[in-house]
Ligand SMILES: [Zn+2]
C-alpha cells in the first residue's frame with residue numbers, strides 16, 4: 001500500500017536525512033507491474049506513466065526531479081519525455097535509455113520485477129535493434145474490455161512485427177488523435193496515462209474511431225508467437241544464445257531438407273547472414289527468426305528453449321528493408337543544391353539532404369561550400385523569423401495590457417493568461433514584453 005511519509009519527501013532537498021532514508025527503502029510507491037508472466041505484460045513506459053499518476057505528478061516531473069537522483073544519467077536531457085515520440089524503442093530495448101530508466105525505477109520503487117518489463121534479458125541472444133514500431137499503436141477492443149484501473153500499454157503492441165491483437169484478432173491502429181487541433185489540450189495540461197489520448201484527453205482513445213479490421217491468420221500467428229515469448233520473458237525465464245544457435249541450425253536443416261543453407265532462399269533471407277547466425281558471428285534478428293520458425297513449422301518459444309517438435313508450416317517469408325535509392329550523379333546533385341540555394345524558403349542542409357535522398361554528412365563532405373552557404377542563408381532566415389515573432393509578441397502584449405489597464409486590472413502573468421490565453425511564463429517570448437508593459441504601468445503611477 002502507498003506510504004504517505006514516503007510521498008512527503010518526493011520533492012525535498014536531495015541531501016536531507018529523510019531523503020537518504022527514503023532512498024534506502026525506495027521512495028516511490030511499490031506499484032506491481034501488470035500482466036507479469038502473460039503475453040499482455042505492460043511496458044516500462046506504461047509502468048512509469050501509472051506510477052506518475054499514482055503520485056499525482058507529471059511524468060516529466062517524476063523523471064527529472066525524482067528518478068534523476070537514482071541515476072548517473074542526466075534525465076533532464078530527456079525533456080518532454082512524456083511526449084517523446086520514440087517511447088516504443090524504450091519499451092523494447094535501447095541500451096542508452098531502457099537500462100538507466102529501468103535501474104532508476106527499480107531503485108526508487110524497490111520492485112525487482114521491473115527488470116522484466118523489456119526485452120533487455122534477450123540482449124546478445126537475438127538482435128534487438130530495429131525491433132520496435134515507429135508509431136504507437138493500440139488494440140481498439142482491449143481498452144474497452146479492461147476495467148479503468150487496469151488499463152496499461154502492453155509491450156506486445158510496440159513490437160514492429162506484431163500488427164494485431166492476439167486476443168481480439170483485430171489489427172492494431174495508430175493512436176493518432178481524431179479531433180480538430182482546436183480541441184487539443186495545451187502541453188502542460190495533457191494526461192499521460194495508458195489508454196488516454198495525449199492530445200485531447202479522450203478515454204480509451206475514443207477520439208480515434210478507425211474501422212476495426214480483422215487480422216489474417218499469419219498476423220495472428222506472429223502475434224501469438226510474440227505474446228508467448230513476452231509471457232516467458234516477463235515470467236523471468238532466461239534464454240541462452242547457444243541453444244538458440246543450435247535451434248537455428250536444426251530448423252535450417254529441416255527447412256533445407258538436410259542442407260541448412262538452402263533454407264535461406266526458401267525463407268527469403270540472405271545466405272551470408274544465415275552463415276553468420278549459424279556460426280554465432282552475430283545474433284539473429286527477430287523477423288528472420290520468425291521466418292525460419294514459420295518455415296520449419298515449429299513454436300518460437302520451443303526453439304528459444306532449444307527443443308522443438310514440428311507442427312504446422314506457416315506461409316510467412318522474411319522481406320528485407322527496402323534498399324536506398326541509387327546514388328545520383330554528382331552534377332545532378334550540385335544542380336539540385338543550387339536550386340535549393342535559390343529557394344526563397346531557405347531550406348536547411350538536413351531538409352535538402354532528405355529531399356535528395358542522401359546522407360547529411362555525405363552532402364557536407366561532397367559540397368562543403370554550397371552547404372556552408374545553405375547554413376548561412378538558413379540561419380539569417382531563422383533569426384529574422386525570430387525577430388518578427390518577438391515584435392509580434394510585443395504588439396500583442398501591449399494590446400492585452402491596454403485592455404487590462406482599462407479594466408483596472410494589474411498586469412500579471414495570471415491576468416494576461418485569463419484575459420487572452422497567452423502564457424507569458426519564464427522562457428516564453430512574451431516574458432520580456434510583459435516586463436516592459438509592467439514597468440510602463442509603474443512609471444505611469
Ligand atoms: Zn485486444
Ligand SMILES: [Zn+2]
Pocket residue numbers: 176177178179197198199200201202207208
Ligand atoms: Zn484525441
